[in-house]
Amino acid sequence: MTGLSAKPKILIADDAPGNIQLLVDMLASDYELAVATDGQEALQAVTAYQPDLILLDIGMPEPDGYEVCSRLKADPDTHEIPIIFLTARDAGDDEAKGLALGAIDYITKPFHPTVVAARVRNHLELKRQRDEMENMARELGMAKDAAELANLAKSEFLANMSHEIRTPMNAIIGLADLALSISMSPKLRDYLAKIANASKSLLHIINDILDFSKVEAGKISLESTDFELTRVCENLADMFREQTNEKKLELVMGMDPTCPTALRGDSFRLEQVLMNLISNALKFTEHGTVQVWLTVEQNRSDTTTAQQLTENDDLVVLIFTVRDSGIGMTRAQMDGLFMPFVQADNSTTRQYGGTGLGLSICKRLVELMGGRIWVESEPGCGSLFGFTAAFKKRPKSEQLRITPPVSLKGLPVLVVDDNTIALEIFNIMLRSFSFQPVLVTTGAEAVTEMARAIDAGTPYPLVLLDYRMPELNGIETAQQITDYSSQLKQNTAPKIILLSAFAREEDLVPQARQAGITTFLSKPITRSRLFDAIVNVLGENVVRDAGAELPGIDHRAVVEQIGGARILLVEDNLINQQVAREMLEQVGLRVTVANNGLEATRMALDMPFDLVFMDIQMPVMDGYAATRQMRGNNRFNDLPIVAMTAHAMDGDRQKSLSQGMNDHITKPIDRKQLYAALLRWIQPGKRPGPVHVPTQERMPMDPNGWKLPLSLPGIDVMAGLERLGGNHDLFRSLLLESGRHFASSADKVRTSLSGKRQDDLLTAKSLLHSIKGVAGNISALELHRAATLLEEAIKNNQKEIWPQMLDHMEQVLTPLLETIQKIEQEQRLERLERETKSSDAVAATPARTRELIDELGFLLQSNNGKALACFFALKPSLQGSSTAQKMTELEAALEQFDFATARQVLAAIDTLWRAEQPPPHDNPS
Numbered sequence: 001m002t003g004l005s006a007k008p009k010i011l012i013a014d015d016a017p018g019n020i021q022l023l024v025d026m027l028a029s030d031y032e033l034a035v036a037t038d039g040q041e042a043l044q045a046v047t048a049y050q051p052d053l054i055l056l057d058i059g060m061p062e063p064d065g066y067e068v069c070s071r072l073k074a075d076p077d078t079h080e081i082p083i084i085f086l087t088a089r090d091a092g093d094d095e096a097k098g099l100a101l102g103a104i105d106y107i108t109k110p111f112h113p114t115v116v117a118a119r120v121r122n123h124l125e126l127k128r129q130r131d132e133m134e135n136m137a138r139e140l141g142m143a144k145d146a147a148e149l150a151n152l153a154k155s156e157f158l159a160n161m162s163h164e165i166r167t168p169m170n171a172i173i174g175l176a177d178l179a180l181s182i183s184m185s186p187k188l189r190d191y192l193a194k195i196a197n198a199s200k201s202l203l204h205i206i207n208d209i210l211d212f213s214k215v216e217a218g219k220i221s222l223e224s225t226d227f228e229l230t231r232v233c234e235n236l237a238d239m240f241r242e243q244t245n246e247k248k249l250e251l252v253m254g255m256d257p258t259c260p261t262a263l264r265g266d267s268f269r270l271e272q273v274l275m276n277l278i279s280n281a282l283k284f285t286e287h288g289t290v291q292v293w294l295t296v297e298q299n300r301s302d303t304t305t306a307q308q309l310t311e312n313d314d315l316v317v318l319i320f321t322v323r324d325s326g327i328g329m330t331r332a333q334m335d336g337l338f339m340p341f342v343q344a345d346n347s348t349t350r351q352y353g354g355t356g357l358g359l360s361i362c363k364r365l366v367e368l369m370g371g372r373i374w375v376e377s378e379p380g381c382g383s384l385f386g387f388t389a390a391f392k393k394r395p396k397s398e399q400l401r402i403t404p405p406v407s408l409k410g411l412p413v414l415v416v417d418d419n420t421i422a423l424e425i426f427n428i429m430l431r432s433f434s435f436q437p438v439l440v441t442t443g444a445e446a447v448t449e450m451a452r453a454i455d456a457g458t459p460y461p462l463v464l465l466d467y468r469m470p471e472l473n474g475i476e477t478a479q480q481i482t483d484y485s486s487q488l489k490q491n492t493a494p495k496i497i498l499l500s501a502f503a504r505e506e507d508l509v510p511q512a513r514q515a516g517i518t519t520f521l522s523k524p525i526t527r528s529r530l531f532d533a534i535v536n537v538l539g540e541n542v543v544r545d546a547g548a549e550l551p552g553i554d555h556r557a558v559v560e561q562i563g564g565a566r567i568l569l570v571e572d573n574l575i576n577q578q579v580a581r582e583m584l585e586q587v588g589l590r591v592t593v594a595n596n597g598l599e600a601t602r603m604a605l606d607m608p609f610d611l612v613f614m615d616i617q618m619p620v621m622d623g624y625a626a627t628r629q630m631r632g633n634n635r636f637n638d639l640p641i642v643a644m645t646a647h648a649m650d651g652d653r654q655k656s657l658s659q660g661m662n663d664h665i666t667k668p669i670d671r672k673q674l675y676a677a678l679l680r681w682i683q684p685g686k687r688p689g690p691v692h693v694p695t696q697e698r699m700p701m702d703p704n705g706w707k708l709p710l711s712l713p714g715i716d717v718m719a720g721l722e723r724l725g726g727n728h729d730l731f732r733s734l735l736l737e738s739g740r741h742f743a744s745s746a747d748k749v750r751t752s753l754s755g756k757r758q759d760d761l762l763t764a765k766s767l768l769h770s771i772k773g774v775a776g777n778i779s780a781l782e783l784h785r786a787a788t789l790l791e792e793a794i795k796n797n798q799k800e801i802w803p804q805m806l807d808h809m810e811q812v813l814t815p816l817l818e819t820i821q822k823i824e825q826e827q828r829l830e831r832l833e834r835e836t837k838s839s840d841a842v843a844a845t846p847a848r849t850r851e852l853i854d855e856l857g858f859l860l861q862s863n864n865g866k867a868l869a870c871f872f873a874l875k876p877s878l879q880g881s882s883t884a885q886k887m888t889e890l891e892a893a894l895e896q897f898d899f900a901t902a903r904q905v906l907a908a909i910d911t912l913w914r915a916e917q918p919p920p921h922d923n924p925s
Helices: 017-027 039-049 065-074 092-100 113-180 186-217 229-247 267-283 304-311 331-335 358-368 420-432 443-455 474-487 505-514 527-537 555-562 574-585 597-606 623-631 652-658 671-681 717-723 728-742 745-753 760-777 781-795 799-838 846-861 867-878 884-895 899-916
Strands: 009-013 032-036 053-056 083-087 105-108 225-228 250-255 262-265 289-296 315-324 373-377 383-393 412-416 436-440 462-466 495-500 519-522 566-570 590-594 611-614 641-645 663-666
Touching: 009 017, 009 039, 017 032, 017 113, 032 039, 039 053, 039 065, 053 065, 053 113, 065 083, 065 092, 083 092, 083 113, 092 105, 105 113, 113 186, 113 574, 113 781, 113 799, 186 229, 225 229, 229 250, 229 267, 229 289, 229 527, 250 420, 262 267, 267 289, 267 315, 267 358, 267 383, 289 420, 358 373, 358 383, 412 420, 412 443, 420 436, 420 527, 436 443, 443 462, 443 474, 462 474, 474 495, 474 505, 495 527, 519 527, 555 671, 566 574, 566 597, 574 590, 574 671, 590 597, 597 611, 597 623, 611 623, 623 641, 641 652, 652 663, 663 671, 728 799, 745 760, 745 799, 760 781, 781 799, 799 846, 846 867, 846 899, 867 884, 867 899, 884 899
Parallel strands: 009 032, 009 053, 053 083, 083 105, 250 289, 412 436, 412 462, 462 495, 495 519, 566 590, 566 611, 611 641, 641 663
Antiparallel strands: 225 262, 262 383, 289 315, 315 383, 373 383
C-alpha cells in the first residue's frame, strides 16, 4: 500500500459497463480507482498502476479472469496483490477453482454493494496489517542478520587482523633492520635503533590485544612442535639487548644444566610469556639487574594433572623465574595483578605505560601449558614472577650435550664481574663444561689473582672479563694483565673475552686490541654462546650432538655456504617485496619475484630455484593452491617451499605444513629466522656465476613533481603511501588502474546477484573478492569494508540484505570513482602541458592534432574547466584550415563554460578536419 495519507488503489476489471459503473459509484469516495475491460488490459494496468487490490470478473474477453489471476500469482512482482473475483458464475466448482488460483475472496453476481464494500474494506485492512507485520519481520530479520553479521565480522576480524596489522609492522621493523646494517652517523643510528625498539614494543602491544580477544572468545590454543630451549633463551637475549643497553641495566639469563633442551610444545607461546615478564621487569627497574632462571621442577603436588605429568617419563615440568631489583609492589597491587586491564601503575600520570592485558594473557597461556603463575614482591625490594609449564621431552639423542675436548677438561678460568648474580650464573655454566672457574668482583682483584697464578707457574689460559666495573674497567684491567705478562717475557698472556651489556663492540675495538683482548661477548650471554666463544678463542672444535641447535647465524655464514642460490619470492605486497628482497640480496642470493601463486608456478617451470618463499594470502592464486599445484608435479618433490606470511594465528604453521610446505616463518620478518630457514633447507656449495653482495644501501624512490594531497575522499593516503614506501607516482598509477577496475563493478555485481544461473553467485563473490583486494591495495578502507560485508552476506545466503548492502557499497564507491577521475584528468593535463612546452617550435603533425582533439573531447565530456588550456594547445594545429570559423565558435563556448555547445562544435571540427586528411597510401603489391 501507499503512504497512510494516500487512498488505497483498486483495479476494477470487468467487461460489463453497468457493473463497472456500480462499483465506481460505490467505491470512488474512499479509494483511487482504475478500470480495465478485458484481460489483456487488466494485466497491463496492474504493471502500470500497481494496485493494492483487484476486483476481477471471470467471463472477460481473452484472457479470462482465471488466466489473469494465474499469471499475476505466478509473477513475483504481483504475487502478493489481493484478488477478489466478482462473477456471475455461482457453481461450487467455479468458486473452488478461483480460490485455488490464489484469490482471497469470491463474490457472485448480483452482488450487494454494501457487502462488496465491507469485504473490500476488510481485505484491505488485512493487507495493511499483513504488510506492517511483514515489514516488522523484515526489519527484525535485518537487525538479526546485522547482529549475526557483526558477530561474524568480529570472528573474521580476529583471523584477519594479525595479517593486516603485521603487514605494515613488517615494513617498519624490516626496513629499520635493513637501515641499521649500513654505515651511518651515530645520531642517525640512535634514531633508527629507537624506531626499531618502538616498533617491536608496538608489535608486543598489538599481540596483547589480539591474544586477549582470543582468550575472551575461548579461541586460544597451543601448537605442539619441536623446539630448542636454548634457542628460546638466545632469542630473548637478542630481543632485549638494546633495551638493557639503553637503560644501563644488566639482564642475566641462566639455565640449570639438568634442564632438557630438546622439547616439544609451543615455543612461541613460551617466548611470549617470558617476553612479557622480562619486559615488565625491565620497565619497573631503574638500577641493577634482571635475572631469568630456568630449572626442572622435582616435586609437584598442587594438581592431579601435574602429578600425572611428572609420572610420565616423556614429560617434564620446568620452572621459569624472572627476578628484578625494581620498585616492587604492595599486597593490594599484587592481588588483582593477573586480571585484565589491571595495572600496578594506574594513575593519570602513569610513568610506565602498558595495556594491562599482558599478565592476564600470561596466566591463561601458562594454564594451557599445564602450569601456574605467581608473584612475590615487597615495595622497594623488587619482584619475582614465576611460572611452571609442562613440555614433552624429545629423545636423548636429540638433547643438546656440549662436550669439551679432552684437552680443555678442568680448564682454569678467571671470571671477573662486579655483579654477583652474573658471577654465580657464570660459575654454574663453566662448571657444567667441566671447567674450574675462579671468581673475583673487581679489576684490582683480577690483576692480583693473575699475578699470583703466573708467579706460581699456573697462569690462567682464559679470562672472562666484564667491561663496566668501578675503579678499573674491563679494558684497563686487561691492559694491566697483558702488561704484567709481557714483563715476564714468558708465554703467559691469557686469552681474554670481554663481556659487556652497555657498549658496542666497534666502539671498543681499537683500545681493546691494544689491551690484549681476544674477542667480545654481548650480555645477556647464554650457555651455548659462551661455550662457542671459549672453544673458538682457544682454537678447539665444538663437539655437539646431532640434534643440537643451530649456532648463532650471521650473514657471512650464509654468503659462504649458499651464496648465489636462486630464490623465488612469492609476494603480492610491494613493500614486503622490497624488505624480503633486500634481506636476501644482502647475503648474495639471486631473487626472482612473483606477484601471486599463478606467476610462481609458471616461473618455477621456466627456471630452477633452490628455495621458494611463499606468501599465503594473494590474489589470482593463493600460496596454499600454488604449493599444492607444485607438489602435484614430481619435478618439484625436493624443492623447499617455506611459508613467509603474516598469518601468525594458532594452527597456521600446521596448516602450511599440511599443504605441502616445508617450513613456516612469520612477518614481521626476523633476519635470524630467515637465515636459519635458508641454511636449513638449501644445500651448501658453490653456485655458478659470481656472488654479488650489495655494499651500498638502495635509496628509496623520490617522487619528482606530482605528489598526492594529504587527504582524498574514500582513500587513506598515508596508509597507502606507507604500503608503497612513499612512492607517490606508483600510488597514482595504482589509483588509475583501480578506477578502471571499479568503473562498472557495482553494476556487474548487481547483475550477477539478480541472475538465475547457478554460477551467478560465484561470479558475484569473485567480483567482490577482487574489489576487496584492489581496495585494500589502495587503502580505500570503506570500500574494502563494504565489499567484505556484502561478500559475507552472499556466503551466508542472506538474500534479504543484499540490496541494502550493495547500495551502501555503491554509495562508498561513487565518491571514490570521482576522486580517481579527477586524478586521471590532472595527469592528462600535466602530460598535455609538458608536451605543449616541449613542442612550441615544432610544427604540428596529424598524429599530434588527432591526440589533442581526443584530449579536448575527454575534458569536455567531464565538464573540466581545464578544457580551455587544451583548446589553446590545439589552436595552432588548425590555423588556416576549413575549421577556422568553428574554432572561433568553440573558443567562445569554452570562455562561457558552455560545455554542451562546445562538445557539438568540437564534433563538427573533428568531421571537417578528418575530411581534409589525405587518404593513406597503399603499399605496392
